[in-house]
Amino acid sequence: MNPASKTFWPVVAAVGFGVGFLGYCVYFDRKRRSAPEFREKLKAKRKKQKQQPGSSNENFTINSNDPDEMRRYFLEQIQRGEDCLSRGDLDNGVDHLAKAIAVCSQPQSLMSLFQQTLPPELFQEIIMRLPRVAPSLLGTSSSPFGGATISEPDLE
Template sequence: MVGRNSAIAARVCGALFIGYCVYFDRKRRSDPNFKNRLRERRKKQKLAKERAGLSKLPDLKDADAVQKFFLEEMQLGGELLAQVNMRRVDHLPSVIAVCGQPQPLLQGLQQTPPPVFQMLLTTLPTISQRIVSAQSLAEDDVE
């Protein structure tokens, strides 16, 4: 008898939950500004990514994409270091941020001029934070 009552209660709760979902989904979809707000939100997120330079970041779960990104950024960073272009050293911190083992890479980069290495160390936390926030934005955009 108790099992039967709990089964009935579970069915009623399930039906109420599904009714709740259907009601609010219809209410949301019938809102005339829903699609406009959704487009605007996605456009803002895309612009924020482009401004931060994160549109080119790979999916960290895809090993091939991370490896390709790593090699490209290392090449660009090396070329810019050879030109001693200190304003464009932003490629190397992104390489360090996506690298699985950054310690050997940092040890190798210690051979660069001290101001360049110091700039790398100061920009590394902000680049790492941008990568984390970009990944969370990509995961949040499920709608």
């Protein structure tokens, strides 16, 4: 028996198994996506995620007299914004970053940091959402750049 034939059939079997597994994955993914209830289930799942307590809540207000609460909220919103952006959930990421700016004591420096690090279209979206987000968080109709008393953490 030739030594090359000892390695030929296991390689052929491994390649055949790999191709079969890939075909299996493609077939069932296509079957899942073409199912009539797939889109409805996906929309329901996304809607449920938005309604969970951890998601954005427009009726939530911050006690601006408690610096520790403001600092915790600021750091939480920055973290959530980064997480959402890294997952590709741009809408929620922009919301969380806008909320972080709204409660920041030095929003101009944070905004300049965002302007340098984020793509221009995301930065513009944050700017557009600030007037809507800030009053709902602070319970006022004031500008997002006035009145919040959180000390900004060292961002470098």
